[in-house]
Amino acid sequence: MxxxxxxxxxxxxxxxxxxxxxxxxxxxxxxxxxxxxxxxxxxxxxxxxGKQGLLEACLTQFFEGYLSCLEEKVFLLEMAPPDECLKQGLKSILSFQRENHLLTRFVWREVSIDSQISREIIASYLVKEKYLFHLILEQGIKEGIFANLPESLVIIQLKSLLTMPFLQSQYLREVWHTFPQEKYFVEKYMIMIERWIDSTLCSLQETRHFDRKII
The missing domain is CATH 1.10.10.60 (Homeodomain-like)
Structure with missing residues (x-):
C-alpha cells in the first residue's frame, strides 16, 4: 500500500x-x-x-510545539498563581522535548551554531518565548510571589535549565545517571527545578491567592 x-x-x-x-x-x-x-x-x-526547506520544516515543527506548551500556561494566569504557571509550563516543555529528544537536540545544537539559516528562522520564535516568560515573571512580581530579580538573567537561567539536558545528555548521564529521553526524567528533573524556583525566584513574602484555582 x-x-x-x-x-x-x-x-x-x-x-x-x-x-x-x-x-x-x-x-x-x-x-x-x-x-x-x-x-x-x-x-x-x-x-x-530541498534540504533547506526540510530544515525549516524541522525547526518550525519544534518551535511551534515548544511555544504552545508555554502559551497554554500563560492563558491560565488569571486563574492560577504565576509560580504554578511557570512550573507547569516548564514541565510541559520538558515533556515535549523528551518525547522529541532527537529533534530537540538537533534544534538546540543548530541554535548554538548561530548560522544564517537558524538566525532567520528562529529569531521570531525566541522573541515570542521571551515575551511569554516576561508575562509570567511580570505577573509574579506584581503579585509579590516572585522576587524583583533582573528579568533577562532569570530568562537565561530558565533557558539553560530547559536546554542543558539535551545539549549535554552524556554529562547528565555521568552526574545524574539518567538520559533526557528516559521515562522518568521529567518527574525527577522537575523536583530540582521546582526547588530552584521556590528558593531563587520566589520572594520571602509567602503571598498566595488560595481562592484562585490551582492548575
Missing part, C-alpha cells in the same frame, strides 16, 4: 532528524535522507523544496 502524503512527509522528516543528529546538517545529503526514509529523492524536493 502506498504511503499517504502525510506519512511520506513524516518518514522524510524522521529520517532527516536522525541523520542531522548523527552526520550534521552539512554532512547530510538529500540522497542520504531519501535512502533512510525509503522514498524517491524527488519527494524531498516536491514536499520541502
Amino acid at each position: 502506498n504511503a499517504t502524503l502525510k506519512e511520506t512527509k513524516e518518514l522524510i522528516m524522521d529520517a532527516a532528524i536522525v541523520l542531522f543528529n548523527t552526520k550534521g546538517y552539512d554532512g547530510t545529503g538529500v540522497r542520504d535522507i531519501a535512502k533512510k526514509a525509503k522514498v524517491n529523492p524527488a519527494n524531498i524536493s516536491y514536499y520541502f523544496k
